[in-house]
Amino acid sequence: MSSMPAEKCKQCSLFFNRDFFCSHLSPDELTNLSGISRTMAMHRGEAVSAEALKAWPIIAVASGVLSIQHLLEDGRRSIAAFFMAGDIIDFRSFADHARGQVIALSKANICRLSPQVFKQIVKNNPDAQEIMWENLRNQSFRAMDHSSDLAKKRALEKLASFLFECRCHYTIAPQGSTVSIPVRRIDLADYLGMQPETVSRCFRDLEEQGIIEFKTLSSVTIKDVPLLRQIANGAKDASAYQPADKTMKILRFA
Amino acid sequence: MSSMPAEKCKQCSLFFNRDFFCSHLSPDELTNLSGISRTMAMHRGEAVSAEALKAWPIIAVASGVLSIQHLLEDGRRSIAAFFMAGDIIDFRSFADHARGQVIALSKANICRLSPQVFKQIVKNNPDAQEIMWENLRNQSFRAMDHSSDLAKKRALEKLASFLFECRCHYTIAPQGSTVSIPVRRIDLADYLGMQPETVSRCFRDLEEQGIIEFKTLSSVTIKDVPLLRQIANGAKDASAYQPADKTMKILRFA
DNA sequence: CGGCAAGTTGAGCCAGGTCAACTCCGGTGG
DNA sequence: CCACCGGAGTTGACCTGGCTCAACTTGCCG
Structure with missing residues (x-):
C-alpha cells in the first residue's frame, strides 16, 4: 500500500506530468510527502490566508491560476505574478514579511507541502532538486521579463x-x-x-x-x-x- | 597549499562575508571552484558578451552593481533587475534564449563560476545549497515586488x-x-x-x-x-x- | 428568462513623456 | 591655476497616451 501513490495524488498533474515535481519522487518519497500535505480546491477570488501561508509556506499549483496580489492603501490593486500548473511557490522566510496575498484567479487545485519533508526530498533527490531549480529560475526570469515589459x-x-x-x-x-x-x-x-x-x-x-x-x-x-x-x-x-x-x-x- | 583559499579569493566579499556563497565552502570545494572560475573587473557600461554568458552561465557578483537590460527595437531601454554583492545569477538553460544583456552599472567585480563544479557543490553541500536557495528566492521576490510597483x-x-x-x-x-x-x-x-x-x-x-x-x-x-x-x-x-x-x-x- | 458581474464604448482631462536649453561637476591639458 | 570640455543632471513649455467616470451591452449562471 505504501508503494502505491496516495489516492489524492493519482489524478494530480504534479504527479502524472513528467515535467512536474512529484513525478520525480520515489514511491516512498511520494507517500511521505503526500501523507502530511494538504490539498485544497479553490474558487476564483479565494485567498490563502496569511496564517495558512505561515504554517504551510510551500504551495504547489496542480491546476488553475494563482496570483500574488498587492493592495495599495487607496485600493489600487496590482498582480505581481501568475502561477500555473507545475509552479511551486516557496514562501519560506518570506511568509511573515508582508508580501501581498495569494489569490486564485480561476478554479484552482493546490497542494500545500510540508516544508520539512520537502526540504528532505530536495536535499536527497537530485532529479527533484533539478526540477525545483529549473522552476524557480523560470519564475525568476518570468518576473524580470515582466518587469521589463511594464517599465518601458x-x-x-x-x-x-x-x-x-x-x-x-x-x-x-x-x-x-x-x-x-x-x-x-x-x-x-x-x-x-x-x-x-x-x-x-x-x-x-x-x-x-x-x-x-x-x-x-x-x-x-x-x-x-x-x-x-x-x-x-x-x-x-x-x-x-x-x-x-x-x-x-x-x-x-x- | 590547496587548503588555503586561492589568492584571488582572499579579498573577495563572496568569501569573507558569512552571508555569501563562497564562505560556506570547504577548503577543497573552494579550491576546486576557484581553480576554474574566472574573475573579471568591469567598468560602468561594460557588458558580459553573449558568448561568454553561454560558456559561463553562472555569475557571482562580488562588488558593484550589475543589471539585466532589454532594448526595444526603437531604442527604448529598460532595466529588468539589479544585482549586488552576494547575488548569484544563474543563466543555465536561459543563456541562448535571448534575455537581454548583462551590463555593469558601476565598477564591478564578478566571478564567473564553472557550471559543473558549481552544480557538484550545490548538490553535496547543504549549507551552500541553502544560501543559494535563499538568494534565488530573494531575487525572485524582489523581481515580483518590483513588477507590482511598476504596475500600479x-x-x-x-x-x-x-x-x-x-x-x-x-x-x-x-x-x-x-x-x-x-x-x-x-x-x-x-x-x-x-x-x-x-x-x-x-x-x-x-x-x-x-x-x-x-x-x-x-x-x-x-x-x-x-x-x-x-x-x-x-x-x-x-x-x-x-x-x-x-x-x-x-x-x-x- | 431575469439578474448581476464582466466587458465595452465615449468624452474629457491630467500625469508624465518629449524636446530643447541650461547648469553643474569632475577630469584634462595648456 | 584656470580654461575648457563632455557627460550627467535639471528646468521649463508643451503635448499626448492612457486614466477617469459614466452609460451602455454582453455573457454567464441559477
Missing part, C-alpha cells in the same frame, strides 16, 4: 507581449497560434499595469487591424505572428505595417 | 518605494535613514519605467516637502520615514500630510 512598453505592446507569454508559459499544449487567456480582463489589467478599459480598446485595435481574432473572450487566434512580434518588441511604428487605412487616407488628400 | 504606482510612489528598496537590499550596512543610491539617474529611470526628467522632478518635490535631503547626488537622508512609507504605499493623498503650501494658497484666495 506602451499599452498595445504590453498586450502583444502578454499574448506571447500566454503561448509560451501559460498554455499546457501550445498548439498553433491560438492561445487561451486564462484570466479575466480585470486581472489582466492589474497584471499589466493598465485599466480594463484600455485592455479592451487595445484588443479591439489589434482585432480591427486583423492581427488577432477572438473566438471567445478567453481564446484568441494570432493571425499575423510576425507583426504581433514586432509590436511586442516595440518596433517604431506598428502602423507602418498596415499600409491600408490611415496612410492611404492621408495620401488620398495629399 | 505613480512616479512619486515608485521613487519612494525605491528608496526603501535601497535601504533593505542595496545597502550593505543599513545605518540610520541615510541610503545610498548606487546608480545614475538614467539607470534609475530605466529601472523604474520613467524618464530621467521625471526622476529629477519627483526627487525635487520630495526634498521641497522636507521628506528627504540629498547630501550628494548618490546619498539621501530620509527625514520623515513614516510619511515616505505612506507615499510608497500609495496613501490616497500624500499632500494631505503637508498642510502648508498649496492648500494654504487656495484657502487664501477662497
Whole structure:
C-alpha cells in the first residue's frame, strides 16, 4: 500500500506530468510527502490566508491560476505574478514579511507541502532538486521579463507581449497560434499595469487591424505572428505595417 | 597549499562575508571552484558578451552593481533587475534564449563560476545549497515586488518605494535613514519605467516637502520615514500630510 | 428568462513623456 | 591655476497616451 501513490495524488498533474515535481519522487518519497500535505480546491477570488501561508509556506499549483496580489492603501490593486500548473511557490522566510496575498484567479487545485519533508526530498533527490531549480529560475526570469515589459512598453505592446507569454508559459499544449487567456480582463489589467478599459480598446485595435481574432473572450487566434512580434518588441511604428487605412487616407488628400 | 583559499579569493566579499556563497565552502570545494572560475573587473557600461554568458552561465557578483537590460527595437531601454554583492545569477538553460544583456552599472567585480563544479557543490553541500536557495528566492521576490510597483504606482510612489528598496537590499550596512543610491539617474529611470526628467522632478518635490535631503547626488537622508512609507504605499493623498503650501494658497484666495 | 458581474464604448482631462536649453561637476591639458 | 570640455543632471513649455467616470451591452449562471 505504501508503494502505491496516495489516492489524492493519482489524478494530480504534479504527479502524472513528467515535467512536474512529484513525478520525480520515489514511491516512498511520494507517500511521505503526500501523507502530511494538504490539498485544497479553490474558487476564483479565494485567498490563502496569511496564517495558512505561515504554517504551510510551500504551495504547489496542480491546476488553475494563482496570483500574488498587492493592495495599495487607496485600493489600487496590482498582480505581481501568475502561477500555473507545475509552479511551486516557496514562501519560506518570506511568509511573515508582508508580501501581498495569494489569490486564485480561476478554479484552482493546490497542494500545500510540508516544508520539512520537502526540504528532505530536495536535499536527497537530485532529479527533484533539478526540477525545483529549473522552476524557480523560470519564475525568476518570468518576473524580470515582466518587469521589463511594464517599465518601458506602451499599452498595445504590453498586450502583444502578454499574448506571447500566454503561448509560451501559460498554455499546457501550445498548439498553433491560438492561445487561451486564462484570466479575466480585470486581472489582466492589474497584471499589466493598465485599466480594463484600455485592455479592451487595445484588443479591439489589434482585432480591427486583423492581427488577432477572438473566438471567445478567453481564446484568441494570432493571425499575423510576425507583426504581433514586432509590436511586442516595440518596433517604431506598428502602423507602418498596415499600409491600408490611415496612410492611404492621408495620401488620398495629399 | 590547496587548503588555503586561492589568492584571488582572499579579498573577495563572496568569501569573507558569512552571508555569501563562497564562505560556506570547504577548503577543497573552494579550491576546486576557484581553480576554474574566472574573475573579471568591469567598468560602468561594460557588458558580459553573449558568448561568454553561454560558456559561463553562472555569475557571482562580488562588488558593484550589475543589471539585466532589454532594448526595444526603437531604442527604448529598460532595466529588468539589479544585482549586488552576494547575488548569484544563474543563466543555465536561459543563456541562448535571448534575455537581454548583462551590463555593469558601476565598477564591478564578478566571478564567473564553472557550471559543473558549481552544480557538484550545490548538490553535496547543504549549507551552500541553502544560501543559494535563499538568494534565488530573494531575487525572485524582489523581481515580483518590483513588477507590482511598476504596475500600479505613480512616479512619486515608485521613487519612494525605491528608496526603501535601497535601504533593505542595496545597502550593505543599513545605518540610520541615510541610503545610498548606487546608480545614475538614467539607470534609475530605466529601472523604474520613467524618464530621467521625471526622476529629477519627483526627487525635487520630495526634498521641497522636507521628506528627504540629498547630501550628494548618490546619498539621501530620509527625514520623515513614516510619511515616505505612506507615499510608497500609495496613501490616497500624500499632500494631505503637508498642510502648508498649496492648500494654504487656495484657502487664501477662497 | 431575469439578474448581476464582466466587458465595452465615449468624452474629457491630467500625469508624465518629449524636446530643447541650461547648469553643474569632475577630469584634462595648456 | 584656470580654461575648457563632455557627460550627467535639471528646468521649463508643451503635448499626448492612457486614466477617469459614466452609460451602455454582453455573457454567464441559477
